[in-house]
Amino acid sequence: MKTDFHFSNLLGTVYSRGNLLFSPDGTCLFSPVGNRVTVFDLVNSKSYTLPFAHRRSIARLALNPRGNLLLSVDEDGRAILTNVPRRIALYHFSFKQEVTALAFAPSGRHFAAAIGRQIEVWHTPSTPDVADGDLEFAPFVRHRVYTGHFDIVRSIEWSSDSRFFLTASKDLTARIWSLDPEEGFVPTTIGGHRQAVVGAWFSKDQETIFTISKDGAVFVWKYMLRPDAPEDVDEEDDEYSQWRISERHYFMQNNAHVTCAAFHAESGLLVTGFSSGTFMIHELPDFSQIQNLSISQNDIDFVTINKTGEWLAFGASKLGQLLVWEWQSESYVLKQQGHFDSMNTIAYSPEGQRIVTASDDGKIKVWDVNSGFCIVTFTEHISGVTACEFAKRGNVLFTASLDGSVRAWDLIRYRNFRTFTAPTRLSFSSLAVDPSGEVVCAGSIDSFDIHIWSVQTGQLLDRLSGHEGPVSSLSFAPDASTLASGSWDHTVRLWNIFARTQTSEPLQLMADVLCVAFRPDSKQIAVTTLDGQLTFWSVSEASQQSGVDARRDVSGGRKISDRRTAANAAGTKSFTTVKYSADGTCVLAGGNSKYICLYDCESGVLAKKFTVSVNLSLDGTQEFLNSKLLTEGGPRDLIDSQGEASDLEDRIDRTLPGAQKGEGARKTRPQVRVPAVGFSPTGRAFCAASTEGLLIYSLDTLFQFDPFDLDITVTPATTMATLAQKEYLKALVMAFRLNERSLIRRVYESIPPSDIPLVVKDVPAVYLARLLRFIAIQADESPHLEFNLMWIEALLSKHGRWMKDNRAAMESELRVVEKAVKRIQSELARLADENIYRIEYLLAQPVEKKEEVLKLDFGVAGDGNDVDAIMDEDDEEGEGEWMGF
Template sequence: MKSDFKFSNLLGTVYYQGNLIFTKNGSTLLSPVGNRVSVFDLIHNTSYTLNYEHRRNISCVALNKQETLLISVDEDGRAILVNFRARTVLHHFNFKEKVRDIKFSPDGKYFALAAGRFVQIWKTPEVNEDRQFAPFVRHRVYAGHYTDIISISWSGDSRFILSSSKDLTARIFSLNSQDKGVKMTLAGHRDYVMRAFFDSSQEKIYTVSKDGAIFRWEYTERPGEEDLPVEEKHMSWRIMAKSFFLAGATVKCATFHSSSNMLVVGFANGEFRLYELPDFTLIQQLSMGLNAVSTVTVNNSGEWIAFGSKKLGQLLVYEWQSESYILRQQGHFDSMNCLTYSPDGSRLVTASDDGKIKIWDIASGFCLATFEEHTSAVTGVAFAKRGQVMFSCSLDGTVRAWDLIRYRNFRTLTSTKRLQYSCLAVDPSGEIVVAGSLDDFAIQVWSVQTAQLLDQLSGHEGPISCLSFGTEGKTLLASASWDKTIRIWDIFSRAQTSEPFDMMSECLSLAMRPDSLEVAASTLDGKLIFWDVENGKQTRELDCKKDILQGRYMEDDFTAANSARGKNFSTIAYSFDGLTLVAAGNNNSICLYDLPNEVLLKRFTVSLNMQLNGTQLFLNSKRMAEGGAIDLVDNDGELSDVEERNRGNSVLPGSKRGDISARSSRPEIRVTSVSFSPTASAFAVASTEGLLVYSVDETVIFDPFDLDMDVTPDSTLEALKEGEYLNALVMAFRLNETYLIHRVYESIPFKDVGLVSRDLPVVYLPKLLDFIGALAMDSQHIEFNLIWISNLITAHGKYITKNKHMFGSGCRAIQRFLNRLAKDIVGAGKKNEYYTAFISTSHQIEVKEQKEIETQTQNEDDSAEDESDEQSQHEPDTEDGWFGPNDEAKKIIDNFTDSDSEIE
């Protein structure tokens, strides 16, 4: 198993604070998430998170016109320059002051930032520039405002900068010295000027204030100077129109699309409105909730509008013309308690203290469904083996079963007395569900089919803390308790298989190896203990205290090395082959262990965010005073905005868990759950920072088989041309080039697939199955792929069965392909069945109506006197006549629409 895991994505939270950015084509959205930046592809429904981190939460980001450079600035003014296309960090820089806004000029040569009450202009780093020592060169600094600048914007020709400030004014600055006479102050508002914009002609300026006023400024001559010569006129910016939103509306953000003259405004009550300027015509008015809209932006075409709400961590992309949402995502409101992978590895399920269960798609990073039936914190989730049924337990005293095909709760399991369930485990067959509670010493056992409580396993002398089933082999249940014992149960015989395993300390987490032959436990004294289930003997013990990286808290007056806090693991998980164990806890480290050799393979740091407790290593004496740490002093009462002064009042004091969407109470860094993917290519971590996914990037790994001088791409294609298909396929796998394997694979005639499959060396079999599993999801050659799969399994089925650990990822990928293919075929078959019935019935109706017309014509010729009566009797009716469906056709249509909705 490969161990070179790297951070790949951040799920569970989509927006924290700062501004949103659309790329030039308008199909990709950049969102700051805590101290990272996530990128959402709205066309292909994919997302990824850039792998660099800030030391504080990001306050603003900017992307140049060429989409090559990205600048992100945190709350302390420290900036990181990133090559956006290569996703690599180029430079770190400190602006030494809080930056509220940053914008690249339209031509991409400069970028402006609002630092305090000054506007700073910097040159954009370029490859063509002469080699210089500093990548950032400051061009000019503009002063004039009396207090902090809120926002800045550029004119279309990159000559002028427009700034808005808390001093109730907006100012115009010129980039070039010859235009310095344009500098002017735009005053007249009665509250903060939130945003200021140029229109497309640059002859009008719109300013929007916090109290809901919008002014239109035009560059005209002074009153009374209309008849003077042009050289004697004194031109200036003057207010030409004043408009106001509804009374009491507090503006939080605004943006202007100059090409279509569309103004989008977000308010503190969660509403957002679209106006057409300069007429100030209201186009639409909608609401995204009860919380304030923190930021808004429009793509270049003006079709999509992105909104972000800091309070709940919401992210919306709205298409205003069709009045539909392109993207609507929201993370957990409270900290995540547990997570689990689906059996095919394509989805992740997380549960939180807010009582919600969310299902996340691994490829897209988006939330597919949210279950809200639980009325209290959800403490455990688990899948049945096939992946169509999921179970959850909660502190509300229920265990619920969920149907993931129809996305509904179909079973609710309860005990004879009210218990708060803290752990859950599911039998591999999905027939038996067990749950444990800290309120009772017995393990509750239910039948999923009948929803009846089958048994209560007694034996423990303390509250139940952990439960775990093996996924293969015998149906054995491992349970751990506060009585410092681990017990192994055979569910169907209702007996213990061995004597209890005694430990020297309390068990914090428990995991059974997939083959049910070994059980691992993490104890309170920082050890990992492993037991042989069959013999009841301890096989190994790892002392992990030195492997754990625990940072110091803000109130600590000692370094992290002298801290005894969090020196244990509270969650562990086996890999699919049982050779690797991942462990984490209430600390800042994730440890990956190689079990046969009993060594630490790799240690990952959860976060570098210094706004979380437990991330700093060293003690800075400059930040310590007689009364304690200076950072703990609450300065919010000195802020100018009422919203900023009250931002921490909604969080309970002393909260250790904190909130992913609002980290104002300085929560501590902690990991609540870890889980390995069934495909063995990734593992996920539920932490204070969100849902972190670490995966193996197999696309950049060069792993050839038996290379020699004769194996080249040209010789491979030559062998393919001469009909030596097996040799060509083996040579392509030796080179490990995806394009070459793909070409050889699809060039083999289907009549020779069986022969090539039978003679294929088994060393290349895992690679071929992985390749087919990855290719089949997007390939159009469905039957060709099915022939390959059938022949490979027929020829090597026994070898695959004996070596399941080698073929786990490939077999699950093929299983996912077959499940989706079967669903599509069944759906298409039902649709075609009803289409055929509809067409045949319509033909019969047409023949019947034709006969009626002929009969009617004949009767008309026989009797001219009754022509009016016959015509009135056979006159077409718009509902049930010739041109409308009769009763039989209506039944066919109703059946078709009903079945189509069921298929969807």
């Protein structure tokens, strides 16, 4: 099995903190999610996460006007310059302090960064595709430092000609600066607000300045004569002119204050977000209100407007909400929200297209793997959801919760169609579903029995007794013959629940059992225990086959309060979740640490170790203590400095003493952990629920040259020459040896449909898996629908018996093909359903009317002769052929 999985995407978290950015064309939205950046393609409804990661959570983002350079800065002031089209980190740089505002000039030659009370302007690093030079050796060159503010600068806004910029600060003032010294220009301070200035902007003609403060006051500034100027002085005389307030407007939002604002100069739109979760749209300079809507229950942290002024993006960090609102049509372009609390469990759908996450906040979310968006959220559970599992067909989902219920969900109609409860009030912590979908089992931490219900009737069928401690994990064998249950009483029991006598076979272990998983062939189980051991047991013989001491592997990352290094604290860690790969050769394990481990089952060797997060904003990610952060009162991060905040709302402590979960819990430093992992059914990817979100690792993410069985005579030129000689099989094999997808596609699409069975018949067995996977991907990507299906049919008919005999090696490829064929089938069925009435209407028309309809609907050009020919053919061969046309 391949083990070179790489980070592919981050789901489950859509916005953490910081500012949002629209791309220059207004179709993509950049959102900071922890220490990574996710890009939402709003037109194609897709999202992807850039591969780089910061050392701490990202605080500020800025995109150059061309949209090819992204500058992201974390809480400590460390910046990463990224090439967006190539998704490559170009340069790392440190501003040495926290950056509170960041903006590129419209010319793209400079960018300004607010560092505390100062503003620093830097030259934009040039790229090789810029006409004025090559890539620099030292990309970050500072232009100037501007001082004058007495408090933190909150926003920077450039003028359209890039000669001036405006800054708004918490010292109640805004200032106008020039990039370079201008003749007759003096840096100007404009003050008059009674609270911190949230934003300041130039109008389109740059004759007016708009400022807005935290208390909801909007001032309109114009360059006009001073009151003490002589009457005969010209208005354009700079000696007697100054920036003065011409109009004052107020929002009057009672106790709510302004948290963010954005201005669109071309249309004059001012969008303002408030601490009450409402936002307002006004038109300046008239200050006429256009909209007033409530979109959140908490503060709106950031708002931005795209280039055309049609879409507004809002971010609310407390609940992790991200919204894109089209104000003219009053509709959502994007509405996403992550889990409020940490995830407990995940489940891959059998076809691998969806991932379900369940959390302590009682919500169940279904995520689409391809688009990265949440499809539906179920909120019927009133307490934390602890386990979820799909039925074999994939249209039914089962969840267990601490509220004492097990629920069944219909994923076609998106509704809860069955609820299972026990005779007494219990909190269910584990779940297992019979592969046939007829029986569901649940275990509890309150009772030592296993409850079994019928899915059809909802009745409690039986209670299995035998465990002497809480049941922590349940798992059904894929062949539906055996149920395995793990408990805190140091035993794993194997039940045959469909037999007449429901006897159980106990397997004795040395510590509390945390997780049990069946191998896909149902012949082996993997068990993790509290003492850090991972053991493998034979189901038929009820004996241990092998084991791994995983305490050293899972340990890593120390908390702030730890007195020992991560290596010396190895005895305190263990795996809490384990899953087999699709072919059963490897297991994936995770726990309360920052590592996910991939083991080879047969040898017990650690094949690969994945680091979930390097974000130092989380607890448990660092390996060594930093002595600079140690004070007389203990580690600096453990000292509560909330009472020293300058703003009243930041000083108020609404957390509950000792609360670990829920709304009153402290969210300052969550601990990094991996409560659940899962392999995709295809075996090409796996996902892990972590503190930062749902991480997806895949084999199909990197664009790299990975040749296979290469020869010195095999080159792209010789491959194309072989193809020109119509030696199709040889050319296809040479393309697969080079393993360049574009070359394989050219050869593949050049083979005539009539020759497909002949080529497939003689394909060497070593290339079958690669060819099958390639065709499945082409079926998803290319428009040649029938051509791809002909290849799949030829492969399965010619080599079906060989694939059946080697099913273990071909399992993932066959699942990918099955997924592609099912998708084609569903799309064709949907297309036919949508157009059935139009086709029936066309067929019901007389011949003369058909000619007119064809001209209108299919755009047939000419004088009608083509249509006559088509109709003649239709009359000869029947209506079915005409429908095909």
